[in-house]
Amino acid sequence: MKQAHWKLNDNLATDVVIDETGNNNGTLSDAGGTATTAAHSVEGVVDRALSFDSVDDYVDTGNAFQSIWRNSFSISMWVRPDDGQPTSQEYFLGSNNALNQDRIYVSVLDSGRIRALIESNNIVAFHDSSVVFTDGQQDWHHIVFVGVADTTVGVFVDGVDEGTTDASGLTFNDWTSGDELFLGANDSDGTANNHYAGKIDNVMIFDKALTTEQVRTLYRDGTVPFFRSRYSGNSAFRLLRRRFSPNSSF
Numbered sequence: 001m002k003q004a005h006w007k008l009n010d011n012l013a014t015d016v017v018i019d020e021t022g023n024n025n026g027t028l029s030d031a032g033g034t035a036t037t038a039a040h041s042v043e044g045v046v047d048r049a050l051s052f053d054s055v056d057d058y059v060d061t062g063n064a065f066q067s068i069w070r071n072s073f074s075i076s077m078w079v080r081p082d083d084g085q086p087t088s089q090e091y092f093l094g095s096n097n098a099l100n101q102d103r104i105y106v107s108v109l110d111s112g113r114i115r116a117l118i119e120s121n122n123i124v125a126f127h128d129s130s131v132v133f134t135d136g137q138q139d140w141h142h143i144v145f146v147g148v149a150d151t152t153v154g155v156f157v158d159g160v161d162e163g164t165t166d167a168s169g170l171t172f173n174d175w176t177s178g179d180e181l182f183l184g185a186n187d188s189d190g191t192a193n194n195h196y197a198g199k200i201d202n203v204m205i206f207d208k209a210l211t212t213e214q215v216r217t218l219y220r221d222g223t224v225p226f227f228r229s230r231y232s233g234n235s236a237f238r239l240l241r242r243r244f245s246p247n248s249s250f
């Protein structure tokens with residue numbers, strides 16, 4: 001079941017970032033700029049997206065999602081970095097606690113690979129994708145991080161399974177942190193770091209490991225153009241649901 005869904009269509013003179021599930025509305029920070037969603041709203045993959053500047057922009061989701069990371073989970077998002085091979089690792093989202101014993105993140109490395117990591121009680125498991133971005137590349141890609149409790153961590157890129165890494169050394173249920181998940185940066189015990197420069201769209205958190213087919217459905221929801229679906233025989237209702245409220249059935 002979906003535990004959070006930030007469509008990131010927010011485009012108002014407030015700092016509120018709506019969670020469609022109604023539970024985890026986020027707060028946009030931009031200390032040196034304008035902390036309104038209107039000032040950060042850009043064209044996205046599914047309607048609007050938010051942009052982040054790698055300096056001081058992030059969204060505090062207000063929730064550490066401890067109960068989610070303690071079991072199998074999935075995180076889905078669209079990202080468009082300003083530089084697909086940034087100078088240093090940038091976090092699309094993440095958090096870690098004071099002693100860095102428990103953390104979670106999805107990031108882009110300077111090599112253009114995606115790294116997704118979970119650390120539970122000082123034991124780390126992460127998986128790196130193949131090279132997704134060339135240096136300077138600015139294309140949208142769909143990223144899913146799947147954690148199968150005490151078993152594997154893996155990454156999907158644009159619906160393609162990028163493989164898994166063994167995570168049997170971890171006890172997911174040991175994950176203990178109150179540090180809220182940030183979007184557009186890492187929450188390092190309350191302080192944002194590893195800021196990301198680029199755009200993020202349609203972030204979702206699930207309390208289960210999505211199947212390959214479900215991941216592909218999420219990917220297609222961001223790639224099937226409205227007009228193309230119209231001529232493929234789908235009903236108008238289904239079209240509207242896909243375009244404006246995708247993925248609601250998981």
Ligand SMILES: [Ca+2]
Nearest residue numbers: 030033053057
């Ligand atoms: Ca800023």
Ligand SMILES: [Ca+2]
Nearest residue numbers: 007008046048
């Ligand atoms: Ca959106």
Ligand SMILES: [Ca+2]
Nearest residue numbers: 083085086136
């Ligand atoms: Ca670069």
